[in-house]
Amino acid sequence: MNREQQPPSYITPDWSVPDSVVALTTTRAGGCSEGAFASFNLALHVQDNPVAVTRNRRLLADRLAGDLTFQWLEQVHGTDVLPVSVAGPARRADAAFTTRRKLACCVLTADCLPVFFASNKGDAVAVAHAGWRGLAAGILERTLAEFPSPPDATAVWLGPAIGPCHFEVGAEVREEFLAAATGKLAEELAACFSEAPGTRKYLADLYGLARTRLHHRGVVSITGGGHCTFCQSEQFFSFRRQPETGRMASLIYLKT
Numbered sequence: 001m002n003r004e005q006q007p008p009s010y011i012t013p014d015w016s017v018p019d020s021v022v023a024l025t026t027t028r029a030g031g032c033s034e035g036a037f038a039s040f041n042l043a044l045h046v047q048d049n050p051v052a053v054t055r056n057r058r059l060l061a062d063r064l065a066g067d068l069t070f071q072w073l074e075q076v077h078g079t080d081v082l083p084v085s086v087a088g089p090a091r092r093a094d095a096a097f098t099t100r101r102k103l104a105c106c107v108l109t110a111d112c113l114p115v116f117f118a119s120n121k122g123d124a125v126a127v128a129h130a131g132w133r134g135l136a137a138g139i140l141e142r143t144l145a146e147f148p149s150p151p152d153a154t155a156v157w158l159g160p161a162i163g164p165c166h167f168e169v170g171a172e173v174r175e176e177f178l179a180a181a182t183g184k185l186a187e188e189l190a191a192c193f194s195e196a197p198g199t200r201k202y203l204a205d206l207y208g209l210a211r212t213r214l215h216h217r218g219v220v221s222i223t224g225g226g227h228c229t230f231c232q233s234e235q236f237f238s239f240r241r242q243p244e245t246g247r248m249a250s251l252i253y254l255k256t
């Protein structure tokens with residue numbers, strides 16, 4: 001079966017939070033985008049046909065809770081966190097959170113790490129877009145600081161991102177992570193970089209960097225990680241694999 005003929009399929013968290021919380025990352029399956037964007041591209045900013053993207057977004061909405069509204073973000077690898085009480089046009093931020101029902105906070109990725117947050121009580125949710133720049137700048141710490149639930153009462157799930165098998169970075173990236181860290185934190189962050197054979201570069205573990213920084217801020221429950229968007233070409237878009245490509249949507253909402 002062609003990817004376009006498949007129904008959309010999602011990656012969902014393996015976390016234990018109340019059923020009121022719905023979280024997922026879309027895959028390439030389903031949708032009507034063509035070529036490099038085949039087929040379930042949810043991003044309007046990547047030169048895909050906007051008619052196809054709009055249809056894909058409608059298909060996504062139709063398969064989720066009725067009367068769900070969506071808050072999309074204009075992502076800039078920064079650290080701004082948007083509180084959302086009513087969904088509106090895309091706003092410049094790299095994370096969003098809400099305590100309102102049927103309001104989906106959404107980020108778009110193709111290699112960067114989507115990080116999901118849910119209060120243990122199931123009454124607050126957030127999602128953050130964390131590439132290495134945002135991670136190093138503190139997007140996860142900022143999200144935790146704004147989130148209504150304390151870190152030790154918040155569950156986190158790491159959605160699909162580029163794996164340490166393919167995320168090659170220069171020494172300056174490692175330096176940026178280590179610059180402000182000391183002691184055990186610095187050791188744990190350093191362990192997320194291994195020398196890439198035959199180069200002066202490093203292979204970086206985005207999942208490990210996120211986990212380490214979240215643990216350091218008191219988050220106890222962290223699941224997910226382990227996918228590689230570059231390796232798993234049937235399931236995921238990957239910007240490193242193919243610069244012209246679509247984006248998966250990662251979204252989280254309270255259904256009740």
Ligand SMILES: [Zn+2]
Pocket residue numbers: 162163164165166228229230231232
């Ligand atoms: Zn890989």
